[in-house]
Amino acid sequence: MPAPHHNPPVLQQALVFLLEEQLERKEAERSLDRVRGAKNAGRVRQATQRTLSEGYYLWAEYLFWLAEAMRAGAAFQLEARELDGVKLVQSARLQFEREHPACRKCGSPNKEFALLCWNCNARLNEAAA
Numbered sequence: 001m002p003a004p005h006h007n008p009p010v011l012q013q014a015l016v017f018l019l020e021e022q023l024e025r026k027e028a029e030r031s032l033d034r035v036r037g038a039k040n041a042g043r044v045r046q047a048t049q050r051t052l053s054e055g056y057y058l059w060a061e062y063l064f065w066l067a068e069a070m071r072a073g074a075a076f077q078l079e080a081r082e083l084d085g086v087k088l089v090q091s092a093r094l095q096f097e098r099e100h101p102a103c104r105k106c107g108s109p110n111k112e113f114a115l116l117c118w119n120c121n122a123r124l125n126e127a128a129a
């Protein structure tokens with residue numbers, strides 16, 4: 001396997017995937033709040049399968065951390081691959097936003113074809129036609 005930073009398209013895929021995992025975790029936690037006593041928390045967490053090499057996710061997680069730390073004001077001397085990676089985090093966020101339209105009521109990202117917002121239960125895509 002080439003180092004993750006040598007394959008930006010796949011790395012971006014890993015970044016988007018982590019954002020999706022995060023959304024699914026939030027959705028799962030919310031639905032478990034609704035269904036008290038549910039025993040399948042573990043199963044829900046396994047719903048999405050990771051398909052890329054683990055190295056991509058590790059590097060992607062590091063890049064999210066780095067981007068977050070920089071946004072909070074930390075100053076780092078970045079290597080070229082880190083600088084490229086932080087830009088990739090931006091592209092991944094934009095891709096995620098395109099693929100997960102925000103609810104007009106509460107702003108939460110939702111899956112592309114969701115009918116109801118997982119967070120506030122508002123109907124999505126109402127005036128789309």
Ligand SMILES: [Zn+2]
Nearest residue numbers: 103106117120
């Ligand atoms: Zn909503």
